[in-house]
Amino acid sequence: MKAKWIPTLLMALSLILLLGACGNNNGGNSNNASQTSEATSTPDTPEAAKYPRTIKDANGEVTIKAEPKKVAVVHWGYADSLLLFNLDSVGLALPFTEKQSVIHSDEYKPYVDKIKDIQIVGENTQVNLEKLLAYAPDLIIAGNAVNKDIAADLAKIAPTVMIDEQQTDVWSDWPSLVTKFGEILGQEDVAEQYVSQYQAELAAAKEKLATLGGNVAFVQVRENEVWLQGTNYTKQYYEGMGLKAPTSDNMADGEKISLEGLSALDPDYLFLGYFNYSDKTLPAATDQWKDSEVYKKLKAVANNHVYSINGELALGYGPIGNSYGVKAVLEALQK
Incomplete structure (x- = not known):
C-alpha cells in the first residue's frame, strides 16, 4: 500500500508546486505589462502631453486628437503666421499667385527652408478645394468670415478650426493670431518667443x-x-x-x-x-x-x-x- 500511494502523492505535490510557480510567473508578467502600458500612456514627454487638446473656435469647440503632421491654412492672410512654427508639411492659400508671392523672397527663405513640404492650395485669395483634398491635411485652419462659403466643404476634408475673425483679427493684430496658432499647434513657446522678440525690436526702434x-x-x-x-x-x-x-x-x-x-x-x-x-x-x-x-x-x-x-x-x-x-x-x- 505504501509503495502504491507514495509515488502518486509525490507527483501530485510536484504538479501543485509547478502550477503555483507558473501562476506566480504569469502574475509577474501581467504586472510588468501593466506598468509598461501605464508608462507608455502617461504624458511624460512634451509631445504626449499636448494631445488631445480642445480648441475654442468661432463655432464652439474642436478637439484635435493627435499631433497634426500636415496642416493647411485656407485663409489667404494666415500663411505668414503658419510659417513661424515647427512643421514638416504645410498647405498654403496665398493672396496672389505663387509667382507673385513673397514666399520666394529672402525674408521668407529662413522659414520656408525649414519646412520639408509646402503645397499651394489656393491663389489670389481663392481656395482650390481639389488641391486641398489632394494634399490631404490632418488639420485645416480657416477664418469664419473669409472662408464662410466653403466651411461645409472644409469639414468634409479634415478637422477644421474656424477662427473668429472679429476676436482674432489678422489685419490689425497678428500677434493675437500667432498666439492662437501656438495654442492650436501645441507650440505656445514658439508663438511667445516670436511675439516677444518683435515687440522688443519695435520698442528699440521707437527709442532710436x-x-x-x-x-x-x-x-x-x-x-x-x-x-x-x-x-x-x-x-x-x-x-x-x-x-x-x-x-x-x-x-x-x-x-x-x-x-x-x-x-x-x-x-x-x-x-x-x-x-x-x-x-x-x-x-x-x-x-x-x-x-x-x-x-x-x-x-x-x-x-x-x-x-x-x-x-x-x-x-x-x-x-x-x-x-x-x-x-x-x-x-x-x-x-
Missing part, C-alpha cells in the same frame, strides 16, 4: 527714432494704383515706432491717391511700398512720376527722403512682413 522731426507717409504702389496707407493699418509704424502721420481727413483708413493728392499731403519722409519690388518686369503706377515736376517738388524728394521698400511685406499684415518692415524703416530713417 524718438528725435526724428517731420511726418512720414507710406504709400502702396500697385500696377495701376497708388494707395495712401492709413494709420489703422500701419500701427506698427505710427504707434509702435512713434512716427508722426501727415494731416489728412482720410489718414485713419487711407485712400487711393494720385500724384497731385500726394503733393497736397507733401510728407517730410515718403516710403514707396512697391508690389513689384522683387520682379521689376511688372509695371508700377509710379513709373512716370520721376519725370514729373510735381514729384520733384515734394519735400521728401527734394531732401532725398524717399525710400523704396517691399510693399507686399512692409505694408502687409503678417509677422514676417511686419518684422521686415520695422527693420527696413528703421534703417532708412537712421541714415
Whole structure:
C-alpha cells in the first residue's frame, strides 16, 4: 500500500508546486505589462502631453486628437503666421499667385527652408478645394468670415478650426493670431518667443527714432494704383515706432491717391511700398512720376527722403512682413 500511494502523492505535490510557480510567473508578467502600458500612456514627454487638446473656435469647440503632421491654412492672410512654427508639411492659400508671392523672397527663405513640404492650395485669395483634398491635411485652419462659403466643404476634408475673425483679427493684430496658432499647434513657446522678440525690436526702434522731426507717409504702389496707407493699418509704424502721420481727413483708413493728392499731403519722409519690388518686369503706377515736376517738388524728394521698400511685406499684415518692415524703416530713417 505504501509503495502504491507514495509515488502518486509525490507527483501530485510536484504538479501543485509547478502550477503555483507558473501562476506566480504569469502574475509577474501581467504586472510588468501593466506598468509598461501605464508608462507608455502617461504624458511624460512634451509631445504626449499636448494631445488631445480642445480648441475654442468661432463655432464652439474642436478637439484635435493627435499631433497634426500636415496642416493647411485656407485663409489667404494666415500663411505668414503658419510659417513661424515647427512643421514638416504645410498647405498654403496665398493672396496672389505663387509667382507673385513673397514666399520666394529672402525674408521668407529662413522659414520656408525649414519646412520639408509646402503645397499651394489656393491663389489670389481663392481656395482650390481639389488641391486641398489632394494634399490631404490632418488639420485645416480657416477664418469664419473669409472662408464662410466653403466651411461645409472644409469639414468634409479634415478637422477644421474656424477662427473668429472679429476676436482674432489678422489685419490689425497678428500677434493675437500667432498666439492662437501656438495654442492650436501645441507650440505656445514658439508663438511667445516670436511675439516677444518683435515687440522688443519695435520698442528699440521707437527709442532710436524718438528725435526724428517731420511726418512720414507710406504709400502702396500697385500696377495701376497708388494707395495712401492709413494709420489703422500701419500701427506698427505710427504707434509702435512713434512716427508722426501727415494731416489728412482720410489718414485713419487711407485712400487711393494720385500724384497731385500726394503733393497736397507733401510728407517730410515718403516710403514707396512697391508690389513689384522683387520682379521689376511688372509695371508700377509710379513709373512716370520721376519725370514729373510735381514729384520733384515734394519735400521728401527734394531732401532725398524717399525710400523704396517691399510693399507686399512692409505694408502687409503678417509677422514676417511686419518684422521686415520695422527693420527696413528703421534703417532708412537712421541714415
